[in-house]
Structures are given as structure tokens and as C-alpha cells.
Amino acid sequence: MKTIEATNFIEQIINEDIEAGRIQAVQTRFPPEPNGYLHIGHVKSMLVNFGTAEKYGGKCNLFFDDTNPSKEKTEFVDAIRRDIEWMGYHWAKEVYASDYFDVIYDYAEKLISDGKAFVCDLSPEEISATRGTLTEPGKESPCRNRTPEENLELFRNMRAGKYADGEKCLRAKIDMASPNMNLRDPVIYRILRCTHHRTGDKWCIYPMYDYAHPICDYMQGVTHSLCTLEFEDHRPLYDWVGIHLGFDPKPRQIEFARLCVTNTVMSKRYLKKLVEEGFVHGWDDPRMPTIAGLRNRGVPPEALLDFCTRAGIVKANSECQYSYLESCIRDNLNENAERAMAVASPLLLTLKNCEGGETEAAVHPLKPELGTRKVRFGRALYIDRADFSDDPPPKYQRLRPDGYVRLKNIGIVRCDEVVRLGSGEISELKCTYFSEEEAAVAGIKAKGTVQWVDAETGVDAEIRQYGCLLNDAEYPGQDFGERMNRDSERIFSGKAEPYLAEAADGTPFQLMRMGYYKKCRGEGGGLVLSEIVSLKDSFNKSSGR
Ligand code: ATP
Ligand code: MG
Numbered sequence: 001m002k003t004i005e006a007t008n009f010i011e012q013i014i015n016e017d018i019e020a021g022r023i024q025a026v027q028t029r030f031p032p033e034p035n036g037y038l039h040i041g042h043v044k045s046m047l048v049n050f051g052t053a054e055k056y057g058g059k060c061n062l063f064f065d066d067t068n069p070s071k072e073k074t075e076f077v078d079a080i081r082r083d084i085e086w087m088g089y090h091w092a093k094e095v096y097a098s099d100y101f102d103v104i105y106d107y108a109e110k111l112i113s114d115g116k117a118f119v120c121d122l123s124p125e126e127i128s129a130t131r132g133t134l135t136e137p138g139k140e141s142p143c144r145n146r147t148p149e150e151n152l153e154l155f156r157n158m159r160a161g162k163y164a165d166g167e168k169c170l171r172a173k174i175d176m177a178s179p180n181m182n183l184r185d186p187v188i189y190r191i192l193r194c195t196h197h198r199t200g201d202k203w204c205i206y207p208m209y210d211y212a213h214p215i216c217d218y219m220q221g222v223t224h225s226l227c228t229l230e231f232e233d234h235r236p237l238y239d240w241v242g243i244h245l246g247f248d249p250k251p252r253q254i255e256f257a258r259l260c261v262t263n264t265v266m267s268k269r270y271l272k273k274l275v276e277e278g279f280v281h282g283w284d285d286p287r288m289p290t291i292a293g294l295r296n297r298g299v300p301p302e303a304l305l306d307f308c309t310r311a312g313i314v315k316a317n318s319e320c321q322y323s324y325l326e327s328c329i330r331d332n333l334n335e336n337a338e339r340a341m342a343v344a345s346p347l348l349l350t351l352k353n354c355e356g357g358e359t360e361a362a363v364h365p366l367k368p369e370l371g372t373r374k375v376r377f378g379r380a381l382y383i384d385r386a387d388f389s390d391d392p393p394p395k396y397q398r399l400r401p402d403g404y405v406r407l408k409n410i411g412i413v414r415c416d417e418v419v420r421l422g423s424g425e426i427s428e429l430k431c432t433y434f435s436e437e438e439a440a441v442a443g444i445k446a447k448g449t450v451q452w453v454d455a456e457t458g459v460d461a462e463i464r465q466y467g468c469l470l471n472d473a474e475y476p477g478q479d480f481g482e483r484m485n486r487d488s489e490r491i492f493s494g495k496a497e498p499y500l501a502e503a504a505d506g507t508p509f510q511l512m513r514m515g516y517y518k519k520c521r522g523e524g525g526g527l528v529l530s531e532i533v534s535l536k537d538s539f540n541k542s543s544g545r
Contacts, residue, residue, distance in 0.1 A: 001025060004055055008313040010048065010254055014056065014224060022249065023223045026058030030084070030091070031213075031227070033065045034076035034197075036268035037283040037290040038083045040325075044259040044308040048226050050089040061220055062091035066098050067212050069196040077197075079283070083291040087301045097207075097216050098198045104207045104215050105159070107245050108170060108189060112151045116244050117188060118144055119154035120171045127169075131184055137177035138184045144173065158191055161204045165191050172211070174240060182237045186210060210234055214241040217251040225253045229317060257314050263322040263468035264289045265480055274469075279484065286530060287466050287488050297466075298508050298518030298532035303332040322468060329533045333516045337508040338363055338370075341408065341451040342496035342529055344463045344514065346382035347426065348455065351413065354433035355379060356454075359409040375497060377410060380455035382495045387450040388429060390418060397448035399429070404439075406446040408512060412439045451512040453495040461496035462522055464489065464530045465515075494529070501527045508532060 001024060003015040017023045030049040032038060053060035062084065066072050084091065097104075111117035120143045122130065132138030146154070158168055170189035178184055188211035193204050217225045225238070232255045242250040258266075265271060266289060274280050274288070284292035294304060307328040311320050339362065356378035363370040387398040387405070399405040404414050412434045419428040434444055467488040470480060500509065503519045511517050515534040522528045 001056070009315060010052060010224070010226060010256065010313060011055070013252075013254055014052070017223070017252070025223070026053050026056040027061070027221050027223045028053045028058065028226055029061040029063040029095075029217065029220060029222050030089075031063040031065050032080050033068065033071075034073065034080060035068065035071040036076060036272050037079050037288075037292050039266055039268070039271060039291065040261065040289045040294065040304060040308075041259045041266045042083075043087065043291065043304045044311065044313075045226075045228070046084065046087055046089055047305060047308045048256060048313055050091075052224070052226065058223075059092035060089075061093045061095050061222075063216065063220065064094075064096045064098075065209065065213070065216075066096050066196070066198065067207055067209050069192070069194045069206065072197050074197050079292060083295075086291065086295055087304070093220070095216070095220055096198060097212050098196060100212070100216050100219050101199060101203060101207070103219060104212050105205075107215055108155065108207070108211075109152060111172065111188075111244060112155055112170075113148050114244065115148055115173065117151065117170055117172050118146050119151050119158065119168050120144075120185075120187075121168055124166055124169075127171075127187065131181060132176070134179075134181070140176050141171065141185065144185070155189075158189070158205050159203075161193075163191055165193055167191065170205075172237075172240070174237075180233060180236050182210065182234050183240065186237060210237050211241060214238045214247070214251065214253075215245070218242065218245075218247045222251045223249070225251045227253060227255055228258045229255045229315070230258075231255055255315070257317045259308060259311055260317065260319040261289065261322055261325060262319055263470045263472065265470060270480060280469075286464075287469050289469075298506070298516070298530065299329050300332050300336070300508075303329040306332065326533050327536075330516065330536065333508055333510065333532065335366070337510045337516055339365065340497055340500050340509045340511055341375075341453060342461055342463065342494055342500065342511045342514065342517075343382050343384040343451065343453050344465075344492040344494045345385035346453070346493075346495045347385040347388060348428045349381045349383050349413070349452070350428060350430055351379045351381070351433040352416070352430055361409050373499065375409065375454070375499070376457060377452070377454040378456045381407070381452045382455055382458060383407070383429075383450050383452050385426075388415070388426070390426075398450060399447070404434075404444055404446045406449040407452050408449050410452070411435045412444055412446045414444075451514075453497055455495075457498050458495040459498055459501045459527055461494045461500065461527045461529050463492040463494040463514075463517075464528065465492070465534075466490075466531050496527060496529060500529065510535075 003018050006012040006015050028049040050060045120141045130139040169187045171185045172188050174183045176184045188208050189205050192206050235253050238253050284296045286297035307325050358374050358376045360372040361375050362372050390401050392400045399415050404412050406412050413431040415429050415431050417430040421427050467485050470483045471485050505520050507519045516532040517529040518532055520528045
């Protein structure tokens with residue numbers, strides 16, 4: 001097989017393996033544990049595993065690491081499959097660690113027969129107390145020198161359910177003085193009475209991840225087992241298993257840096273907590289960094305891949321700014337989203353000297369080939385409340401009493417009268433209309449351009465805006481619970497042009513001066529415009545977001 005031009009260190013290693021004739025084809029696997037939904041960090045892992053296999057014309061399996069039955073569920077398996085498909089990746093085979101439970105068991109018996117594993121009577125607490133520290137060696141278990149025959153009998157009894165949970169375990173016999181703690185006679189099988197989501201109650205002993213994983217990789221013919229950096233210290237154990245079980249060719253583990261993004265939480269444990277404690281509406285809440293959440297938010301999969309590609313596949317850990325993700329989403333939607341208008345906080349504006357008419361709006365200003373569409377307007381319109389001020393700050397570019405502003409595609413208006421309710425709240429702006437020609441002749445200059453919605457044909461729209469889940473840390477080590485942004489979802493009763501209500505559900509739009517929004521429907525079937533990402537425009541910031 002051929003090498004390719006390497007764009008990262010993993011491809012360099014693969015090229016070396018190809019040149020040395022160590023591999024015939026690239027086989028990888030994407031290995032989620034079905035204990036939660038996939039998040040954007042997993043997109044990076046998909047990019048690495050599926051992407052690398054694809055580049056070399058090889059294969060990538062979907063491997064469910066289901067060795068921890070107490071936390072795993074079929075609901076998560078289904079969600080993971082759906083998310084990978086949505087990202088546009090295809091797996092060669094779908095495999096489960098549990099498919100190999102018999103093989104993994106047989107290999108344990110082999111290790112025992114070879115004197116490489118022993119049954120230990122120490123409790124989990126005793127094992128951890130005798131592991132030693134980084135500076136001191138551990139203490140050998142009193143059971144370490146049992147004969148293979150005795151170990152085999154005890155291990156079979158473990159499998160037969162003769163002991164209570166935690167009463168015994170199987171440990172690899174490696175080196176209690178190893179500087180690598182993972183090699184200090186690690187536990188490789190434990191007794192756990194727990195119904196497994198696939199194997200039911202067949203087993204009351206389950207293999208540990210570090211032991212099962214190299215076997216599953218080997219059984220699948222994995223050539224390169226690509227994982228994140230926290231497994232670097234586990235690699236010697238991965239290799240130990242391969243060497244002592246005589247794997248040939250032995251899969252090669254390569255670690256890369258995790259994707260970390262500011263202002264959000266990425267670990268499934270925390271995401272689960274957010275869901276269970278009701279902080280968000282579910283795993284697919286649009287604020288969640290889960291793939292389901294991002295999909296529901298309206299983020300295109302291409303933008304996620306673009307983000308992970310630009311973040312790069314490297315060996316050193318680093319943190320990406322959330323704003324960088326947003327700019328990848330914007331880049332994509334700027335290309336692909338049609339333009340339309342809506343207002344989040346409607347304020348009535350009436351034209352004293354104009355009956356209204358029809359105006360032409362560009363469908364997509366970057367794509368003139370898409371043409372224009374007609375937008376009708378009457379003498380009553382809505383603008384956004386934030387676009388009028390009777391006490392404007394310096395450099396205010398919008399409407400003020402006696403000031404001028406341009407209504408997009410219509411012309412210029414001057415605010416002649418501000419009508420108020422008894423409460424003092426502004427209820428209407430009475431304005432004089434000037435066509436662009438009239439304004440030019442009279443030398444009238446508008447301060448800025450604002451969007452509008454026709455009052456008669458405009459439709460009610462629930463407008464949802466989202467902030468980050470997490471505020472920046474105020475001090476190092478600050479707990480994420482304290483950093484929660486309690487105001488991350490805001491809902492407005494707005495107005496939108498009817499074109500938005502007619503669009504297919506899920507269509508993304510750039511709403512002028514507001515941001516990118518996804519058209520969807522609320523429970524009662526009403527129009528909902530849900531924010532995908534804000535504009536770089538300062539409008540949102542100046543309105544206090
Ligand atoms: P979490 O810590 O969020 O629970 P995990 O590592 O337990 O995630 P797994 O289901 O075990 O999640 O992960 C499947 C694969 O995705 C693993 O190879 C893991 O290394 C990788 N992965 C998980 N999080 C990230 C991330 N932030 N960046 C890159 N890869 C990741
Ligand atoms: Mg994990």
C-alpha cells in the first residue's frame with residue numbers, strides 16, 4: 001500500500017509502518033462508551049479515526065466499549081449511531097467489547113496458565129492501599145504466588161458465581177515496583193453482579209477496560225489504536241497484554257491531545273449532571289456541546305469538522321476558544337443561509353405619508369444568482385425596540401426623536417412623534433417617509449440601517465437566544481457549578497416576515513442584524529426562531545448579551 005503526504009504526526013507514524021512493511025491496510029476504530037451522548041470532543045476523535053482510515057483507503061469500525069455495565073444503556077448506543085451518521089461517517093463493522101467476552105475470558109485463562117495472572121483475595125480498598133505511590137513501590141499481594149492450577153480453579157469459581165462482588169479479583173502479575181502505577185499488578189477482572197445491556201445476566205465477572213481493549217483491538221484487526229493523551233500511561237499495559245498473549249501483528253496505540261473548548265463542559269459525567277439536575281432541557285438542548293445539541297441548535301456538521309480540523313491533530317494539550325467554534329459556524333452559514341428579517345422586541349412605527357408597497361430583497365447577497373424576492377409593507381411596521389432611543393448615547397447610529405434612519409430596502413424615515421402609554425412605555429413612533437431619491441435631493445442622511453417587519457403580514461415568532469453554558473473562571477480551579485451561566489437561554493416574543501413561517505422546519509437563516517437562526521416550531525405549532533450563532537456585529541453585545 002501507498003503512503004500519503006502526512007499532515008500530522010499520526011500519519012507520519014502510519015507512513016513509517018507502511019514503509020517498513022508492518023501493515024497491509026489501515027484499520028482503526030472509534031471507541032465510545034455507551035454511557036452518554038457524544039460531544040464535540042468526539043467529533044475530533046471521529047475525525048482522527050474515521051478520517052485517517054478514509055485517507056489511507058482503510059476501514060474504521062464503530063466499537064462500543066461496553067465493559068462497565070452499570071452505566072451503559074441501549075438508548076446511548078442508538079444516539080451514538082445516529083450522531084455518527086449525521087456527521088457523515090460510515091463504519092465498516094459495528095462491534096462491542098461484549099461480543100468478545102468469551103475470547104477475553106479465554107485469554108485470561110491463558111495468562112493464568114502462563115503464570116502471568118493470579119486471583120487476589122484483597123478487597124478493592126486493600127489493593128489501592130498497597131499500590132504504593134509515585135515515589136514508593138507497592139506491596140506484593142499475599143496471593144501473588146498461587147500456582148496456575150489454584151488460580152485457574154479460583155477464576156472458574158469466580159465466573160461460576162461462587163464469591164460475592166469484590167471478594168476476589170484477577171490481577172495481571174507484572175511488577176509492584178514499576179514506576180508506572182498501571183503496571184503494579186493491575187486488576188483485569190472483577191466480580192460484578194449487574195445486568196449487562198447486551199449479555200444480560202450471563203456474566204458476573206467483567207474485564208477491566210485496560211485489559212479488554214487491546215484484545216478487542218487485536219480481534220478486529222486494528223492496526224492503529226488512536227486515543228487521547230490520558231491513555232499514554234496505559235500504553236505499557238496495552239503493550240504488555242499484546243506481548244504476553246502473543247498478538248501478531250500487535251496493534252499500535254497512538255495518543256493525541258483531547259479537544260478542549262472554553263465556556264462549556266465536555267466530560268460526559270458533567271453533561272449528564274446538567275441533564276439530570278434539570279439545568280438544561282435534555283441531552284439535545286441547543287446549549288449542550290453534544291452532537292445532538294449542536295444538531296438541534298442548527299449547526300451544520302461541516303462546521304464542526306472544519307473546527308476540529310483547524311484545531312489540528314497534535315500531541316500537546318491546549319484549549320480552543322469557544323469564539324473560534326462560533327466563527328467556523330458563521331463561515332459556513334454565511335455561505336449557505338438565506339437572508340430574512342425579524343425583530344426580537346417589536347416597536348410599532350407608522351408612516352404618515354406613505355401607503356406602503358412592495359420592495360425587493362436579495363435572497364443571498366453573496367449569491368446574486370439566487371435573485372431577489374418581493375417583500376410587501378404597509379404603513380404600519382415593526383422595528384426593534386433597541387433601535388430607538390429618546391436618550392441616545394454618543395455615536396448612536398439608530399433612530400432618535402427628529403432623527404433619521406434607513407429601513408432596509410424601503411427608504412429613510414424621520415421620527416416626528418413618540419407616542420407613550422400611561423405607564424410611560426413607548427407604544428408607537430410616528431414617522432415621515434422619504435424615498436431614497438427624495439432623501440438625496442433634500443440632502444437627508446440616515447444614521448444607520450435597521451431591519452423591520454410589516455405589521456399586517458408579519459407573524460408572531462418566539463425568538464430564542466442562547467449564551468454560553470459556563471462563564472470564564474474567576475480564579476484557578478473554580479468549580480464548574482459556580483461558573484454556570486444562569487441566564488444562558490432568553491426567550492422573546494418577536495415578529496418575523498411571513499417568508500420565515502413558510503420555510504421548511506430546520507432551515508437556517510441569517511436574520512439581518514440579529515444573527516443566524518434556525519426556523520422551527522414550538523409545541524403549539526407556532527413559529528420559533530432559534531439562535532444558531534450571533535453575528536460578529538456589535539448589535540448583540542450593545543443590547544446587553
Ligand atoms: P468523557 O470524558 O467525556 O466521558 P470519554 O473519553 O469517556 O469522554 P469515550 O466514550 O470513552 O468518552 O470516548 C470515545 C473516544 O473519544 C475515546 O477514544 C476518547 O479518547 C475520545 N474522546 C473523548 N473526549 C474527547 C475529546 N475531548 N477530544 C478528543 N477525543 C475525545
Ligand atoms: Mg472514557
